[in-house]
Amino acid sequence: MDSILIGEALSVAMFFGVVAVLMLGFPVAFTLAGTSLIFAGIGWQFDAFNPALFGTLVSRYVGAMVNEVLVAVPLFVFMGVMLERSRIAEQLLVTMAQLFGSLRGGLGLSVIMVGALLAASTGIVGATVVTMGLLSLPAMLKAGYDPKLACGIICASGTLGQIIPPSTVLIFMGDILQGANAQAQMALGNFAPNPVSVGDLFVGAFIPGFILVGLYMGWTILIAILRPQAAPALEMTAEERRDLPKNVVVALVPALALIVAVLGSILTGIATPTESASVGAVGAMLLAAIRRQFNYAILRHVMMSTMQITSMVFVILFGASMFALVFRTLGGDALLEEFLTALPGGATGAMLFVMFLMFVLGFILDTFEIIFIVMPLTAPILLQMGIDPVWLGVMVGINLQTSFLTPPVGFSLFYLRSVAPASIGTNQIYRGVVPFVALQVTGLALVWIFPQLATWLPALVFK
Template structure:
């Protein structure tokens, strides 16, 4: 297999070199733009040969910048200093080490084992329960960490042996783990979206809001595929046996229940059965049982007030300013806003017997050339009986309540139905599963929602939310008694290593992009693409195919920092929203992570798999999920509102 990979890499590099040579030889005259394309080809080849990406970009960029500046070293070094300073001054990149630090702390809190166990018991009745639990666990854990290698590796150690023991097909088990682990590329808080936002000049907040529903859509498509396959091919995903579904009850709960299937609320409220059980234990269990209903009522109450209340003060100000402009001086005097000071009281001219005085007004006859025009003196008199500003307040207050929108009723109808079903089918066994979820699932979900909610709702910037997430990761690790000096030291070291890689990549990318622009490479590419007379659909297909092919030999960081500066300037020519393009790129790069023969997720999983699991089996299992990702890209293109609805709703 190593020989095949080496053969593929050499063939790919040969194609790049042959393509660059063909372009250079076919040109009538070799211009600086052709040198820019040569630089781009050499960078890709050097990275595939194993040279460090950041330093390859810097080295090539400085060499070709020196050529573009006619061998002037001073201007070349000035460019390098400016590029480094620009990266250091980029506030968006501060969120990268904080999110990475949060991910490493959550990973070391060892939540994934209890999370997987509780989820597979909660989903035991579904076909392919273990694979579905694997996908849900990967989705949650990938959202909390955003580190593909860590998620795939941990789930390979935990879920793969469990699925193999249950008789699952090796390709299906491997595909579920690798596809679920790659979701961290797309679902916020994704480091890829931060890097893309900093490169393309797109708001990271809007990218996070836009990526939320495409990420959920992709995870849902994975789950639906596994359920369908398990239903059609039960031998590939055998159902859990009755013994594997048994949930042991604590001793005190056994006294309350005739069997684990007994209804929990009825058993807790039966007085005669509680004789041998401490009342404090019953109260604690009832408190846990009542928790979903209380949370639902609180969320419904506060959200209903938020969506139906209109700020009266804001409407008052806007209406009165409009009235002042349209109603003239007389109406403006009575409506508030910018008015003339009152004629009595306040700062006035002192009375004077003579000298310079105001011209006479009212009914007094006017004399002299400077007299009020006819009818002007009547305006104050007419304005005097107008209502005071407070009289307009009831109109504003009357418009302070509006009906709840349809989406609110639909959302809470669904949540209400879920809470109702929870109480209807709450047995003692399900109560124990719910308690397990409270200890593993809900802390992670609360951390994720607090970080993403503060960003999407505008309560905090991505950097501030990342700092809050890092603190939450530390508290979570401390709550599970995993926070010690060794864990903290290792997390800080890995965070510094990853952050340094990203920041040096940005420095190298800035130097490379500047050299590429100086040589005219960007103009040459733009001229070539526009000369093809592509439609918007054809341009998007061409760009996504190129990114997909680049995802084989290159990491996503290299694709974003090297090739996005080439694609982004072309978007305006085809009317493509950079936000929408970024969502397509994020989905596409997940596909590249699952594409043989250079699928990084497969090698992560192979490193922790049993010896009998081969790379070919892993590749075979990844192919259907790669097809689902292509389907998700098509769905996102056909219905762009999947990704654009939430940003437009929140930031219109």
Template sequence: MSLEIVTLLYFACLFGTLFLGLPVAFALGGTGVVFAAIAEPRALMAIPSAFYSTPWDAVLVTVPLFLFMGSLIRYSGIADAAYDAVYKLIGHIPGGLAIGTVQVCTIFAAITGITPPATITMGQISYPSMMRYKYSRKIAIGSIGAGGALGALIPPSVPFIFYGLLANASIGKLFLAGLLPGIMLATFYGIYIGLRCKFQPELGPPIPAEKKFSRREKAQSLLGIWPFGLLIIIVLGSIWGGITTPAEAAAFGATSALLLNLFNGRLTTQVFKDSLATTLKLTGMGLWILIGANIFLNIFNTLGSQELITNAVLAMPGGTTGILLLMMLIILLLGMVMDDWAIIMLCTPLFLPIIELLGVDKIWFGVLFIVNIQIAYLTPPFGFVLFWIKSILPKDVGWGDVYGSVGPFVILQIIGLGLIFIFPSIATWLPNLFE
């Protein structure tokens, strides 16, 4: 049987098992084991090493620490204080509460590194408030989803950690590279909401005129969000300032989040148990997917399929631009049926040899990759953020409301991706500045 047919069957087996509902880790690893047993039995010797060597990479220490920090932040009360501040500061302008939701999600992303905390927490806080002031469901749900998805891009981003590990790229540089694109997208969301609600005030009416707040009340509300600034300085400032490694910064951040909950009287036994359980579940899921992906790719390389794919892609018309656009399309399509960690662990090792042969900056490509995954978070049928939002919204909110709310924000994400593609300095300027 020719290598081309074997490679096609290899991917057909993977996606067939995924569509049948097999967990991603088992679909990846199982496909590799089956094809190794049939085509290259000696490759089975590499499987035990995947189990024992994969989890011991030092970079992976940051993952449970950032996840633990993000889980604790959900219960700390910071989000309530931040939303109260934006309510008092910009609630009086059209769409102000939705713009504020995006802003809080942006800051939330800067201290959690993942999307669930901001999405779930802000959905529980901001959605009832926006409904109380007669906001359109589309604007309310869309702002929560788009803001929550920023957790994948704005540092400390856990997807960047996995990408950096697989691409052998600097985690600190990736964190710097994701900052400006994340702020750019958050700004796009705010401008869109503000302009649309200005011309269609019924979509996001301002809070009643009688609910005015004094300057003192506004200043006090801003003082209430000092923990946000402290955590950002501890985590990101220490990394970018060269004071700590990402792992050390993650440890400081997790400890600070723990002390913050204790200081605010929120550190109950149940909160501690729930945070540990969430961290263990997500970390375990990520490690199993990483092990499965390593098995899949080791067998893939042993069969010679990686060289076949690399040569086929490099022979495509369109040059570097055409190849990169094809990669972006593949990531976007995979995002509609697979979770983000699985996509990173599957595609990064497949694409990286091609990227290196083309001489493409791995940092810039990493930002394109993660922005594309962020788009996938909001695209049906398998957009993770859509599922999280639906899980915390009232039962009268249907899937049609959720899917219909994210269209404009997906368009803005695609525009942002295009700008980063055309102007790489949006992603590379800060990393180059701190070299």
């Protein structure tokens, strides 16, 4: 009995220890693995942990590397980096700015729409924010936009790749929820559980993602009406007006064709997310070749960037697997289940607590860190309590989108700061994202109140 109590105490201490070490700036993957090893050693001394269990990690690591679902991650990353190198994003921004810039607030609206298009064709937040920061921020400042509004629009629009498919976060979420749902159904005595696929999450996130786009655009229009000087119209030359129709076709058709090929194949059930990722990767190379932006040097750069981004994410996943193993063995999962089921309100109270916990952790941890640490521990419990897995995945995706905007570890803020001119203060970037964090919370509340926003389309498509 004493070893059980000691194990549970160690599991709680390990969780907060990991958070504390991460706040000190140590690398995520090594923090997760190293802290877990330390607490496993302490638990071994008190007969609360068996070191032989580390042998099970081998099968977990091999399983992750050969998992067909996770193969989509490097393919979508490759697609996004290739599109960024082919300068399709740059052409989209310039053309959309000309199309809507003559309206008050139109330049801001064009940035939001391009952010949504890039999210639906790349899914990479960092590349989107940097690209729009380099191209749109100077244009918005030159047009007389309020610097806070301009920074908020760019940062928020760049984060849409977190929730609008194809999103690498949703891919990992789908993989985690598959295992969690099977575990929960087995605990309930259902030995033939309905599978949860990445395609379900992609389709489920479609409507909520574009609700966020609508909220961002609505806020920009409201500011343009109430404070016209904060979002003035853009001046256009006669030559720009004359060439606009041709530029719109040249800029939009390639991007829309790729979006239709990738998302359309998933929505119609023609291809799995992994297969559609392959289509997207090949399509991105074809578009780059058409634009004469495809050669060995570009391909090498794209492949190196893909390898670096993918390796970073998977190393975090491997460290998180060790953390989850030690946490569960010490008895942390039983303690967590007891805590969540004891909360007032049943499943609603438990879900509310987990959402609040993830929102708070978003101030200090990265999205991948949160889903790899929190989701494997809480998802089986929530699903066992009757929470819909697709709704849970979409809610978590929207919730964690705020982690890109909330200081001090809001990566979108860092990305924009790295390319913003010296005249833009860091405090202006922070203040600019506050309304958009509130809009994201509003979107989260809408999906909470109306779960059908996340569950209706998957049921229709995959019925």
